[in-house]
Amino acid sequence: MSIDLNFNEQQQLIQNTAREFFQKHCPIDVVRRAEKADEEYPADLWRGMADLGWLGITFPEAYGGLGCSFLDLYALYGELGRSLAPVPHLECVALAGTLVAELGSETQKAEWLPRIAAGEAILTPALMEPDGLYGPDGVTLSARRDGDNFLLNGVKLLVAYAKSADRLVCAARIGTGDGAAGVSLFLVDPKAPGVSLEKTTNMASAPLYAVIFKDVAVPTSDALGEVGGAWPVLDATVMKAAVLQSAMVVGAGEVVLDMTADYARTRVQFGQPIGRHQAVQYLVTDIAIEQNLTRNLALRAAWRIESGRSFLREAALAKACASKAAAAMTFAAHEVHAGIGFMLDYDLQLYTLRAKHWESNLGDRRHCLERAMAEGGDDPLPHFQHA
Amino acid sequence: MVDFCPDDTPQLKAWRGEVRAFLEAELPGGMTFDYDYDEDEAGWDAYLAFWRKVGAKKWIGLTWPEEFGGLGRSAIERWILQEEFAEYAAPSHPIIGMAVAAGLLRHGTHAQRLRHLPGIASGAVQWGEGYSEPGSGSDLASLTTRAHLDGDHWVLNGQKTLGTAAHRAQWMSVLARTDPEAPGHSAISCFLVPLDAPGIQMLPLHNMADGQQNQTFFDNVRLPADSLLGDVNKAWNQIWFGLGGEALDPPGPSPDPYRYRIVRMLRKVMSYCRETRHRGRPLMEDPVVRLQLAELLEGVEAIRTQYYESYSNAVTGITVGPRPIALNLHQAYYKEFWPRFAQTCMEIVGPMAQIQGGRWACLNGELEHYFRGSVSNHAGGTSQLKRMVLATRGLGLPR
Ligand SMILES: Cc1cc2nc3c(=O)[nH]c(=O)nc-3n(C[C@H](O)[C@H](O)[C@H](O)COP(=O)(O)OP(=O)(O)OC[C@H]3O[C@@H](n4cnc5c(N)ncnc54)[C@H](O)[C@@H]3O)c2cc1C
Numbered sequence: 001m002s003i004d005l006n007f008n009e010q011q012q013l014i015q016n017t018a019r020e021f022f023q024k025h026c027p028i029d030v031v032r033r034a035e036k037a038d039e040e041y042p043a044d045l046w047r048g049m050a051d052l053g054w055l056g057i058t059f060p061e062a063y064g065g066l067g068c069s070f071l072d073l074y075a076l077y078g079e080l081g082r083s084l085a086p087v088p089h090l091e092c093v094a095l096a097g098t099l100v101a102e103l104g105s106e107t108q109k110a111e112w113l114p115r116i117a118a119g120e121a122i123l124t125p126a127l128m129e130p131d132g133l134y135g136p137d138g139v140t141l142s143a144r145r146d147g148d149n150f151l152l153n154g155v156k157l158l159v160a161y162a163k164s165a166d167r168l169v170c171a172a173r174i175g176t177g178d179g180a181a182g183v184s185l186f187l188v189d190p191k192a193p194g195v196s197l198e199k200t201t202n203m204a205s206a207p208l209y210a211v212i213f214k215d216v217a218v219p220t221s222d223a224l225g226e227v228g229g230a231w232p233v234l235d236a237t238v239m240k241a242a243v244l245q246s247a248m249v250v251g252a253g254e255v256v257l258d259m260t261a262d263y264a265r266t267r268v269q270f271g272q273p274i275g276r277h278q279a280v281q282y283l284v285t286d287i288a289i290e291q292n293l294t295r296n297l298a299l300r301a302a303w304r305i306e307s308g309r310s311f312l313r314e315a316a317l318a319k320a321c322a323s324k325a326a327a328a329m330t331f332a333a334h335e336v337h338a339g340i341g342f343m344l345d346y347d348l349q350l351y352t353l354r355a356k357h358w359e360s361n362l363g364d365r366r367h368c369l370e371r372a373m374a375e376g377g378d379d380p381l382p383h384f385q386h387a
Numbered sequence: 388m389v390d391f392c393p394d395d396t397p398q399l400k401a402w403r404g405e406v407r408a409f410l411e412a413e414l415p416g417g418m419t420f421d422y423d424y425d426e427d428e429a430g431w432d433a434y435l436a437f438w439r440k441v442g443a444k445k446w447i448g449l450t451w452p453e454e455f456g457g458l459g460r461s462a463i464e465r466w467i468l469q470e471e472f473a474e475y476a477a478p479s480h481p482i483i484g485m486a487v488a489a490g491l492l493r494h495g496t497h498a499q500r501l502r503h504l505p506g507i508a509s510g511a512v513q514w515g516e517g518y519s520e521p522g523s524g525s526d527l528a529s530l531t532t533r534a535h536l537d538g539d540h541w542v543l544n545g546q547k548t549l550g551t552a553a554h555r556a557q558w559m560s561v562l563a564r565t566d567p568e569a570p571g572h573s574a575i576s577c578f579l580v581p582l583d584a585p586g587i588q589m590l591p592l593h594n595m596a597d598g599q600q601n602q603t604f605f606d607n608v609r610l611p612a613d614s615l616l617g618d619v620n621k622a623w624n625q626i627w628f629g630l631g632g633e634a635l636d637p638p639g640p641s642p643d644p645y646r647y648r649i650v651r652m653l654r655k656v657m658s659y660c661r662e663t664r665h666r667g668r669p670l671m672e673d674p675v676v677r678l679q680l681a682e683l684l685e686g687v688e689a690i691r692t693q694y695y696e697s698y699s700n701a702v703t704g705i706t707v708g709p710r711p712i713a714l715n716l717h718q719a720y721y722k723e724f725w726p727r728f729a730q731t732c733m734e735i736v737g738p739m740a741q742i743q744g745g746r747w748a749c750l751n752g753e754l755e756h757y758f759r760g761s762v763s764n765h766a767g768g769t770s771q772l773k774r775m776v777l778a779t780r781g782l783g784l785p786r
Contacts, residue, residue, distance in 0.1 A: 130747070131665060132737035157739060157747055200748070202741040203755055210747045269526035279771040327730055334726075338765040339524055339549045343600070344593045352762070353595075360738035366675065 005299060010068075011075040018076050021052065022083035028347055034086035035205040040164045041087045046119050055093055056117025059101055063113035070240065074302040077244040081251025084354055088122060088161045090248075094241045096123035096169040099185060102233050103225030108187070112167070126156035126170040126188075126211055127238070134238075134367045136180045136231050141213060143172035143184055143227075149217040150186065150227075152194075155210060158361075162197050162209035165190050169224060170213075171234060180231035185224040192216055204357040239315040240305055242362040246298035246322035249358055253291035253329050256351050260284055260333040274336070286332040290325035297321045313375035320368035326355035391695055393466050402464055406446075406471040413440050414475060426599050431555065434478045435510065442510030447485075451492065455500050456508025466641040466698060473647035483551065484514040487560050490577070494617030494625050503558070503579065515553030517561035517580070517603055518626070520546060525772045527562070528572035528623065532605065534563040541615065543578065543586075543608040551766070553601040554589055557582055561605070562626070565619055572623035577616040584608050596760040640697035646690075646721070649728060652757055653687050655750055656680070656732045676735055683731060686724050693717045712781035715773040722770035729754075729761035 007015060025048050034042055049055055058073050059065025073094070080089060097116045100108055100123065115121035129138055141154025152172055162168065167187045174182045190197060194216035197209045225233060264275030264284050274280045298318040304311040330352040334341045341348045363371070373380050394400050415433050441447055442456075449465050451457025484507040491500050506512030523530040532545025543563055553559060559580045566574035580587075586608040592600045617625045657680060660670040670676050696713060700706045706713055732754055733740045742748040743755055764770070778784040 128738060130739065132739050133665065137666065157742075198745065198747070200742045200745055202743060203759060204741075208742070210745075268522075269524065269529070271526075271529075274525075277771070279774065331726060331730070334762050335765075335769070335771070338769050339519065339600075342594050342596075342762050342765070344595060349595050349762075353759075356733075356758070357741060360741065364734065364738060366734065 005296075007071070007075055011072055014068075014072055014075040015079060017052065018054075018079035019082070021048065022079055022085055026083045026085045028084070028350065031084045031086055031350055040161050040207040045085065046087055049087065049089070050117070050119030053117070054089070055119050056097075056113065057093065059097065059113045059117055063101070063109055064117035065113065069306055071302055071306045074244065074247050074299075077247035078251035078254075081248030081253075082255050084252065084350060088124060088164070090241060090244060091124045091160045092116060092122050094244050095125045095237060096167075098237050098240075099125070099169050099224060099234065100187075102237060103185065103230065107221075108224065112187075115166075121166045122161055122164050123167045123169055123187075124159060124161045124165040126159045126162070126168040127234075128156065128158045130155060130157055132157075134363050136183050136235075137178040139171045139173050139183050140178075141170065141172045143174050143186065143218075145174075145220075146217070148220055150220065150223065152186065152188065152213040152216040152218055154213050156213070157200065157208075157210050158202075159209045159211045161207050162190050162211055163199075163207065168211065170211075171230070174228045180235075182228050183231040183234065184227045185230040185234060186218045187222040187224055188213075188216060188218055192218075202357055203353045205353075206357055236312070238362055239312055239319075242319040242368070243298055243301045243305065243311075243315045245358055245362050246294055246318045247302070249322040249326050249329075249355065250291060250295045250298055252351050252355060252358075253287065253294065253325060256329050256333050256348070257284070257287045257291055259348060260287055260336050264336055280336055283332040283335050287329045290321075290328045290332075294318065294322045294325040313372050313380075316363070316368045316371035316375060319363050320365050320372060323359045323363075323365035323368065326359040330355045391692075393463055393470065399463065399467060403467050403471060406468050407475075409441075409444065409446075410471060410475040410477060413437065414477060426597060437478060438510035440510075442508060445508065447510060448488070448504065448508035451488070451504065451508065455492075455504035457504075462641075462698070462702060469641035469643065473642040473644040473650070476648075476651055477644050479643060479645035483516045483556070483560075484512070486516065487514045487558075487579075490560065490616060490625060494577075496613070499579070499613065499616065512558060513552065513556040515550045515556035515559040515582070515601070515603075517547035517550055517553070517559045519549045521548050524549075525769060528575065530562055530564065530575065532561065532563045533567065534565050534576065534578060534610070535567075536612075537609070539612050541578065541610040541612065543580065543605045543610060545605050547603045547605075548600075549592065549766075550601040550603055553582070553603055554591065554599060559603065560616065562622055569620070574620050575622045576619050577622035577625060578610055578614045579616055580605075580608065580610060580614065584610070595762050596756060640694065640701050642691075642694050648757070649690065649725065650687055652732065652754065653680075653683055653728075656683075656735060656754065659736060659750055670735070679731055679735055683728055686728065690717075690721055690724070693720070712777060715777040715781060718768070719770045719773035719777060722764045722773065725764050726761040729758040733758050 025045055030042060030045065053066045054076060056063070056065035057068045057076065058070070061067045093116065097113065100112050104112070112121060112123060116123060129140055131138055141152060141156060143150045143152050152170065156170065159168065168190055170186050170188045172184050172186055174184050188195065190211065194214045196212045198212070200208050200210050202208055224230065261284050264280050265273055267274045275284065301311055301314040301318040304314050333348055334352065337348055340346050394403050415437065438447070445456060445458045446468060448455060448457035449460045449468060450462060453459055488504055488507045491503055507514070518527060520530050520532060532543070532547065534541045534543045543561065545563060547561065550559070559582055561578045561580045562575050563578060564574050565576040586606040588604040590602045592602060594600060660676060660680065663670045665673065697717065700713055736749050736754055739747065739749050740754050742752060744752040779786045
């Protein structure tokens with residue numbers, strides 16, 4: 001045991017491979033083209049990631065996965081953030097796929113995990129509802145037992161890639177109440193009778209949908225995990241994914257920092273680089289500071305997950321910080337770039353608009369701060385502990 | 388005597404009523420002008436049609452002399468008109484034309500005023516502003532577009548950038564260097580340029596808020612001698628006066644519908660918070676949201692009082708401290724408050740604020756659009772520059 005904040009060899013390998021892969025296969029014009037394309041994600045990019053094993057990176061080898069650890073996955077996410085790769089990895093692998101791996105029956109795992117890993121199936125989570133709450137009380141879509149089926153009724157919002165998805169992993173509620181008890185997960189075919197999709201574009205051109213469920217019959221065999229008892233695993237999986245989302249903020253923040261520092265060094269006004277002005281130096285260093293805070297908090301949370309320690313408090317802190325950083329870093333970058341940064345031709349906006357999406361994805365700042373306090377219980381700031 | 392009441396006579400109250408009645412009758416129904424419509428053909432047509440109606444009443448040039456298409460009315464009447472336009476979310480003024488008009492009234496020849504002001508006053512002619520260049524933003528005095536005399540014509544060469552609404556304009560006021568030897572701001576002149584002149588090309592710059600600025604290229608554009616506005620090599624002082632905005636010259640200090648969006652947006656967010664229940668109670672009753680809203684309210688009210696301060700300074704000639712302080716202070720505050728305001732509103736409304744339209748969008752997606760628009764806070768100069776001027780010229784700090 002010692003203190004070491006560096007990736008191990010395997011993680012460095014993943015990081016380097018991913019950086020090269022995305023530089024080659026996902027330069028920024030691929031990101032731009034994807035905004036306008038009909039297909040929800042570039043199929044060849046997804047295929048390439050499948051070939052490298054990244055679509056099953058953490059799945060057990062028995063199901064076509066690589067059996068990698070959380071920190072290995074975390075290393076990949078920094079690069080997904082840097083490249084802004086327009087792919088459903090967070091949704092399909094880190095969330096939906098992981099939920100199947102954690103909660104699925106033998107049949108469910110055998111049916112979905114190898115196909116996800118091979119790039120042959122897309123699963124996507126359907127979690128948020130119009131209220132915009134992230135806790136168990138946000139799950140109100142009702143599931144009612146009806147013979148061999150459950151009947152689902154309600155609305156899910158911000159469901160990404162719903163149109164491409166083979167299955168939605170839909171959070172629903174059995175019975176009344178608004179607590180953790182009763183939260184259930186179902187695998188739902190988005191083409192099933194009673195499911196309708198409405199596209200709801202956001203500023204980041206993400207393929208988001210409102211999904212409306214009207215008496216959607218789901219066979220009991222498509223329940224994922226214990227009916228009424230899915231919350232703890234759902235919550236842990238979402239919080240882990242929130243750490244990955246934070247890693248994306250860290251990665252994208254690195255690019256925004258480089259881009260902005262570079263601009264401050266080379267843009268000349270009043271006969272000197274604008275970066276000579278302390279006003280500009282403060283802005284550039286704001287980006288560096290926010291990026292660093294997020295990096296450290298996210299890395300610590302990832303380590304706690306990796307080492308089997310409790311992690312909800314740390315994950316919440318990481319995402320709270322990432323949400324702030326996402327806004328603060330891009331704000332500062334725009335201040336430094338001034339006029340040119342407002343223009344679509346300049347790449348900064350691509351990061352800004354995605355950062356805005358990530359800011360609230362899987363927990364906004366307020367929710368995460370409240371969560372961090374709550375997870376701390378009576379002692380929100382415990383003594384250094386490595387247990 | 389301290390007084391914050393703009394209309395304390397029956398005549399002024401009646402005037403406010405007249406303006407309101409006009410807006411009630413003429414603002415195209417169902418259309419709010421909290422967007423920039425320069426990219427949307429139907430929106431732009433409605434915008435122009437509205438302004439022509441204002442022009443027909445001679446209210447665009449309300450305070451100008453009648454011979455130039457105005458009514459010769461008082462500054463306070465203009466304030467009241469603007470206040471109502473702002474509250475009613477009327478489209479903001481063809482704003483650059485108003486700045487050009489201010490320059491014309493101050494520095495133009497009688498013939499130039501007669502030629503250009505009536506078109507601005509009637510809403511028929513739109514103007515763009517060609518100041519910034521790719522290499523000259525904050526450091527405007529370093530601009531390299533140049534003009535030289537060839538017989539009785541000026542010949543203009545160079546490139547301008549970030550021109551707002553230039554693609555909708557028929558004319559542009561252009562700054563150019565008129566003495567290749569003289570450095571900095573001592574050799575800059577202002578030209579009134581018809582955009583259909585041979586040698587002019589324009590390219591769009593699409594922006595983050597679905598609108599457009601423009602690059603304009605001038606290749607040996609020949610301009611008659613009377614295209615020069617004011618004195619040769621003296622535009623620097625002329626435009627700083629124009630950018631000063633505190634003058635009583637038209638448009639004069641008054642609430643501007645464009646900036647006033649911040650007031651209207653806060654109202655919209657507040658009514659959203661009253662109507663939307665989270666965990667069984669209106670968002671408005673959530674103590675955290677309440678505090679966030681209260682802080683936004685404080686900022687917005689402070690900005691409103693700054694309008695009053697500008698007006699008072701202009702009318703009475705009395706300022707607190709040296710003149711450059713108030714204006715640069717207001718601008719720095721507004722430019723920094725605006726993006727923070729948009730950010731906080733997005734946080735209050737929550738994750739669904741990101742949806743851009745349709746029935747699942749909050750506030751019809753207007754807040755999301757407003758947020759993207761807040762990235763344009765650098766138009767007219769960055770807050771860092773405003774602070775620099777405030778610190779050095781205003782507060783005597785070393786340069
Ligand atoms: C939406 C929009 C509309 C516009 N419309 C028009 C228009 O119609 N016509 C027109 O001519 N122009 C227009 N502009 C241009 C605008 O005037 C410039 O963007 C502005 O003056 C800043 O210049 P810049 O963008 O080149 O930034 P730069 O001057 O390159 O500044 C970059 C950064 O350096 C900082 N900086 C520079 N100098 C200093 C210093 N001395 N001290 C401290 N910090 C410094 C700035 O604050 C900023 O953070 C528009 C801009 C926008 C965004």
